[in-house]
Each structure stands twice: as C-alpha cells, then as structure tokens.
Amino acid sequence: MKNILKGWIRALLVDPKVIAIARKFLGPFPIVEDYVRVWNYLLKKKLFSNNSALTYTVRDQANIVAVNCEQKQLLIDISELILRDVHTGIQRVVHGILQKLLSNSPIGHYIVKAVYADASGQLRFANKFTQKLLAEVEHDADDSLIEARSGDIFFCPDLHLNYPFATLAALQQRGLHIIFAIHDIIGLRNAHLFPRAYELAFTDWIAGVMSVTDAIVCVSRTVASEVKTWLEEHPGQRTYPLPIGYFHLGANIESSQPIQAPENDSILILAACRSHPTILMVGTIEPRKGHSQALAAMEIFWKVGMDLNLVIIGKEGWRTQQLARQLRRHPERNQHLFWLENASDSLLIELYKQSSALLAASFAEGFGLPLIEAAYYGLPIIARDIPIFHEVAGEYAYYFPNTNSSDLAESIQHWLELDAQGNAPQSKGMPYLTWEQSTQQLLKVLLEDNWYTTYQPDKVDTTNKSDSTG
Structure with missing residues (x-):
C-alpha cells in the first residue's frame, strides 16, 4: 500500500495538467510560488531517490548481461519530452536529433531506440511516442522495460532534472556506455537568474551526471570549455577523466503540424x-x-x-x-x-x-x-x-x-x-547546419570518439568506476 501511494504521488508530481493548474493558481503570488517550487523539488528528490529502480534493474537485467550481439542499441533518452512537449528550446533540439536518428536507423552496428524513465525510475522503450513521431501505422505498441546489452550506448540529449541515476549506475555495471548532453551551465554560473528550486535541481542533476556518465557532449565549443573550466574549479565533482565533445544545432525548423491558414x-x-x-x-x-x-x-x-x-x-x-x-x-x-x-x-x-x-x-x-x-x-x-x-x-x-x-x-x-x-552585417553567408548535418556531427562524437578535450583531475582516482557509482 505504501509503495502504491508513493507511485501515485510520483505520477501526480509530474502530471502536466496538475503542474499547469498549480502554475496558474500560484502565478499571482511569485514569492509563494518560489517556496512551493522548492518544496515540490525536495519532495520529488525524496520520492525519486529510493533504490527500488536499482534493485529491479539488477534482478531483471541479470540474464542479458553478457549477450554478445552484433546489432547493438543506441538508446536516446527523451524522459522530459515524454512528460511535456513545448516545441521550443531543448525540446526542439531533442525533436530534431531524434527524428533524424530514428529515420536513419540502423546506424552502422547500432539500432536507434527512444527510451524514457517512468515515474518509478525504471527505463522503458518509448515505442508509443516513436510510433506517433514517425507517423507509423498504429498497432498495440507496448512501452516495455528496456533490455540493455553490453556495448549499447545510452545518450541523453534531454534535460530531466529528476533523473533516476541509480538505474543508470546499475546498467553501467553491466556494460552500458553512458553519455549525457549538456546544453549550458547557466544554472551553476548565473544562479541568480533562476528560481531557487531550479538552482537546487540543476546542481543535483550535474552531480548525478558526473557520477555516472562516461563522457559528455555539449551544444557548443563555448559550453564545452565552460564545463571543463567549472570542473577544474570544482575538482570534487569528478575524480576521473571525462572526455568532452561538442556539436552545433540544426537551423531548419521541423514543423510537426501542417501549415494552416493564419489566425x-x-x-x-x-x-x-x-x-x-x-x-x-x-x-x-x-x-x-x-x-x-x-x-x-x-x-x-x-x-x-x-x-x-x-x-x-x-x-x-x-x-x-x-x-x-x-x-x-x-x-x-x-x-x-x-x-x-x-x-x-x-x-x-x-x-x-x-x-x-x-x-x-x-x-x-x-x-x-x-x-x-x-x-x-x-x-x-x-x-x-x-x-x-x-x-x-x-x-x-x-x-x-x-x-x-x-x-x-x-x-x-x-x-x-x-x-x-545597405551596410548592416548580413546573415545570409553565415555557416549553419541542417538537422541532418547536426546529427551527423553528433554521431562522429558518439560513435567515433571525436572529442574536443578531456578533463583530467589533478589526482586520478584509480578506483573502478562502476564500483564508485554503485
């Protein structure tokens, strides 16, 4: 009964309709809203930080640990996109990348699959979302629990602040290679620009990422350099080397809806x-x-x-x-x-x-x-x-x-x-990538180890990485 209640509360805290109602109600009271955001985050942190997902993963993945399959998986995490799709910012990026990767799958030895973390912290295949995105003929698609094999790559281009890192740590021990995208670290360097709840959540998210990721990919050279500098200023955040890459985003707007007559x-x-x-x-x-x-x-x-x-x-x-x-x-x-x-x-x-x-x-x-x-x-x-x-x-x-x-x-x-x-600078000659080119640039980093730099801590921790994150 206790676990059922926890699951219900978890689902309620991430329900877009509930969040929209709360924001509408609290909007006229910004100070109260800031306090509620902090309480909400701390409650989420408590509910999502248990080890149930870790226990599940260890037990149910045991039979596929050592599978040697030529067709490996490139797992693209869209946990935040599944919860709320606002079609702007990071989610426009996730859409652009995901659509190109899925359309071109398989890529080399990798078949591309979208995944997400459910309310209990378990990873599932996003089969229903994929079906809708690719406009496939509908069938009874089941968002089943993922089956990760040794040599598979997990890449998260999304920003889901309540991520179940314990689940990833368990999968990592079984050979899953983990890479996170970092879009910016403004929440660390310019925290005054954000609500206190976001500052807390982003700080915890960065700590979680650094505890499990094998590498990171940034959306610009500037951010890649900023991340490396920040790690050098905060050496306790990462005690072993971290490859850092970057790629640039696509310029062509991918419209998911037919053009309609103007309102x-x-x-x-x-x-x-x-x-x-x-x-x-x-x-x-x-x-x-x-x-x-x-x-x-x-x-x-x-x-x-x-x-x-x-x-x-x-x-x-x-x-x-x-x-x-x-x-x-x-x-x-x-x-x-x-x-x-x-x-x-x-x-x-x-x-x-x-x-x-x-x-x-x-x-x-x-x-x-x-x-x-x-x-x-x-x-x-x-x-x-x-x-x-x-x-x-x-x-x-x-x-x-x-x-x-x-x-x-x-x-x-x-x-x-x-x-x-007629003398103003013109953007017409400015170099840019399409989403197809952006995705190819990303794949060179993910699959060909085309890293921009590597963070090297002063004293490299020789402890086995999987043991240190367990």
Whole structure:
C-alpha cells in the first residue's frame, strides 16, 4: 500500500495538467510560488531517490548481461519530452536529433531506440511516442522495460532534472556506455537568474551526471570549455577523466503540424511587419533572455513617435509575472508591440522571412538556436556581445554592448542607419547546419570518439568506476 501511494504521488508530481493548474493558481503570488517550487523539488528528490529502480534493474537485467550481439542499441533518452512537449528550446533540439536518428536507423552496428524513465525510475522503450513521431501505422505498441546489452550506448540529449541515476549506475555495471548532453551551465554560473528550486535541481542533476556518465557532449565549443573550466574549479565533482565533445544545432525548423491558414493575430502581426521596421525576439520569457531591457529600449523609440515594431514569440517563463503583466497591458500592445505565446512553426517561419532583424538579447546562452534559424531564412541579426553568439554568428551579426537599455537603443538606431545604407552585417553567408548535418556531427562524437578535450583531475582516482557509482 505504501509503495502504491508513493507511485501515485510520483505520477501526480509530474502530471502536466496538475503542474499547469498549480502554475496558474500560484502565478499571482511569485514569492509563494518560489517556496512551493522548492518544496515540490525536495519532495520529488525524496520520492525519486529510493533504490527500488536499482534493485529491479539488477534482478531483471541479470540474464542479458553478457549477450554478445552484433546489432547493438543506441538508446536516446527523451524522459522530459515524454512528460511535456513545448516545441521550443531543448525540446526542439531533442525533436530534431531524434527524428533524424530514428529515420536513419540502423546506424552502422547500432539500432536507434527512444527510451524514457517512468515515474518509478525504471527505463522503458518509448515505442508509443516513436510510433506517433514517425507517423507509423498504429498497432498495440507496448512501452516495455528496456533490455540493455553490453556495448549499447545510452545518450541523453534531454534535460530531466529528476533523473533516476541509480538505474543508470546499475546498467553501467553491466556494460552500458553512458553519455549525457549538456546544453549550458547557466544554472551553476548565473544562479541568480533562476528560481531557487531550479538552482537546487540543476546542481543535483550535474552531480548525478558526473557520477555516472562516461563522457559528455555539449551544444557548443563555448559550453564545452565552460564545463571543463567549472570542473577544474570544482575538482570534487569528478575524480576521473571525462572526455568532452561538442556539436552545433540544426537551423531548419521541423514543423510537426501542417501549415494552416493564419489566425487573426497572425494576420495583424504580418501586416505590421510589412508596414514598419520590425524587431523579432524568439524564446521563452525569462530574466536571462533580456526582454525587459529590450522593451525599455523600444519604449525610447515609441516615446518620440517612431514607427518601430517589437514582436516577441515565446511562452511566459519563471520570475516574469511583472513583465508579462506589463506586456499584456502595454499601451503599444497590438500597435507596435506584439506578443504571441503559442505561435505555430509556420508563423515563426513567416516572421523570420518578413521581419527586419532578429534581436538576440540574452545575457547568457548555451547556443542560441534563433540565430541560426534567422540565418537560414536570411534575417539580419542584432546580438548581445557575449562569447557564444560570436561562436555561432561570427562576423555575420551586429553586436551591441552588454550594458543597459539606453545603449541598446543607440545600437538599434545605429543598425537601422547601417541597414538603410545597405551596410548592416548580413546573415545570409553565415555557416549553419541542417538537422541532418547536426546529427551527423553528433554521431562522429558518439560513435567515433571525436572529442574536443578531456578533463583530467589533478589526482586520478584509480578506483573502478562502476564500483564508485554503485
């Protein structure tokens, strides 16, 4: 009975509908919401940190430990995507990679299979999700427990903060090779930009990853270097060598829905794009994305009567209640200011084609997917002067100083003048990858050991790795 109750609570804590209701109720009370998030995480941590999954895995995988099969498995973890698919950020990346890997399976000696951790911490094949993603003829697909063999590779491109690392540790002892993707470490280096609950969860997640992973793959050279530097600054996090690789993301937007006729808001926004210069921002509304500073800069233009539009595409995120209220009640709303929280891929593509420039105002990023999406459609880029944007866009973007809204307004004004003269940097020649090319670059790291660098601790722990993580 106790285990049944625990399972019910676990399922409730990760239920998207329950989470949505809680967020709606707590939204007007940000301080209370922060406390509830912390309590929620600590409860999840307690419930998910038991060793039941470990015990199960040891018992039920025993008969397949030493199987020597020529056809090995490349297991792609999509645990967070299974719970909630918001079609943006990391989940857009997971979709892009997974679709290409599954479509090209088998890859060499590896057959690709999607997997996920269920509410009890056991790993299952994501057969139902795969069937839907590939638009296969429906049959009674069963999300059965995984059968991992020695020599199989487990790769997690997703970010599931309550991951059952004990399960992976048990499978690792039986020959499973484990690799995690790290999209950024902003939660470690700029914790003030996130709620306390996320800081706690991300710190625990990193510790879990470092305890079991055989290698990591980052989404940029910048993040790979940052991870290595962070490990050197925190030597206790990893006591044995860690290969670190990276790959770049794809630029072509994979739309999972057929293009539909524009809705009223879409028609209004696209008409505004055609009538006046339009600055486009793409990404979840979060403090680190720089929306507040961008809005303040645009207000400088609107106060003097300048016809300049700001279009924001992105859902409301954490710690943005005040900004969201400001956007919804702004006097320029639907005049020069437009905010769509649930724009379709087809509308986003049209905005990339018809806007004047993309504004990448983030204070910190792991990659900056909108930059290469903008370049794919030939949209000029105005980007904050931070290292990752230079890695992604190089000389093909106009950079503004990482200072204040007044300086940003001056930079936008300067870019408008350069654009009018035909001298603004153009993104059209900017190098980028398609998702097919991105996936091939990733496979070179995963299957051919094409590592960028290796973290070497000062004193390498000679203890057997499997024993140290058990």
